[in-house]
Amino acid sequence: MEGASTRGVLSHLSLLEERARGRRGQVPGQQSRVKELRAQVEALRAQRDQLKAEIRTHKNLQKLRAPEDLQRQEEEMDAESESSELWRLMARHSELTDLLQAHRxxxxxxxxxxxxxxxxxxxxxxxxxxxxxxxxxxxxxxxxxxxxxxxxxxxxxxxxxxxxxxxxxxxxxxxxxxxxxxxxxxxGRKQQLTLLKEQHKSVEVMESNLLCSILVLMFTVPEGKTPLLCTLAYTDHTRCLPTQVHLDCKDKRLPDSPQWKKSCSLLMEVPVHRALTAMKKTRTIV
Missing domain, CATH: 3.30.457 (Copper Amine Oxidase; Chain A, domain 1)
Structure with missing residues (x-):
């Protein structure tokens, strides 16, 4: 009886040892599976964080782009955010510009x-x-x-x-x-004179008065480097454009040429600094 009991215990211990060995054989596979699952969890977490960031960005853009409820948007934006402050200043500037334009x-x-x-x-x-x-x-x-x-x-x-x-x-x-x-x-006439001096160094201002109603310019014509005097008279003091243009040159045929007649018309229709830019592009003056 005792021998049978001993054999039973030994058989049970042997069975337990075999199960233990079996479990130890499965551990490497289980560890690999755990690592794989953990990697998937980390990837899902990273994807979740990215989606949250995109949602926040989208919501902020919607707030900034909406044309109405400007006051509500300003209250919802973070007061300490530099970008929010910039957007508020831009909106205020636009509002004041519109009011000033309407006022004028x-x-x-x-x-x-x-x-x-x-x-x-x-x-x-x-x-x-x-x-x-x-x-x-x-x-x-x-x-x-x-x-x-x-x-x-x-x-x-x-x-x-x-x-x-x-x-x-x-x-x-x-x-x-x-x-x-x-x-x-x-x-306007005074500002045109300032822009002329800044943008056209090759054109010499020979004479101008305090009212900027007379302007005498010295041009250089490409053909033979011929000098030419151009007098602009602003007899209508309520306008920025001249009412008369007079040319004076040693070559008496030059002022009557089609090209210079066209240039005189241009000077009476366009602010002087812009007219000179066009004349340079067409090689009318140097």
Whole structure:
């Protein structure tokens, strides 16, 4: 009986040993499978993180591109984000530009009260080709009647004549429009002269006046390096373009040539700095 019991125990131990050996033989395969599964998990996690980043980027782009609810977008954006701050500044700049353009289109003028409401001071800005230049100021008395009190407008602008023509008592808007027209025309002629000197070093400015109503230029004609004087007269002081063009050259036939007649027409139709660029391209001048 004891022998049988001993054999039974030995058989059970032998079975356990065989199972243990079998399990040890499976461990390398299981470890390889675990590594494979872990690699898949890491790949899925990386893909998940990438998708989350793409979703966040897409949502931010939708917020920035939407034309409405600008205020709500600004509140939702991160206040400390540099890109968000840049977008807010760009949106504000665009808004102010639109307001300023509308203000100018309706003929608006910036005005403040002076001397406890007894007077008004108007700001008259000037601009040329989208660039704002000088701003002038004009103050008027309101009582006992409307009259010009002070200003920094150039003396060659005929303020007195413009005031008489517009009747300040009833036509202040017409008066301001007329003054602004003269100022912007003057600023445009002056800016053209500045651009001419910057862009066309080969063209010599022989003469100009304070009003920029007379401009005498020295051209060099390619044929024989012939010098030619060109006088631009701006007799209409409300415009930026000349009303007369006169040429003077030793070769008397040159000003009457078809090419120079065409150039004279160009100078009367296009700002002088642009006209000279076109003339250089066609080899009319050096």
């Amino acid at each position: 289109l309706i003929g608006g003028y910036d005005v403040i009260k002076t001397r406890q409401g007894k007077g008004l001071c108007f700001s008259l800005p000037t601009a040329y080709e989208g660039v704002y230049l000088e701003t002038y100021n004009l103050e008027v008395d309101l009582k006992p009647k409307v009259r010009i009190r002070g200003h920094n407008i150039p003396p060659f602008i005929p303020l007195s004549n413009l005031a008489e023509q517009s009747d300040l008592q009833t036509g202040m808007r017409a008066f301001l429009d007329a003054v602004s027209l003269h100022l912007n025309a003057f600023a």
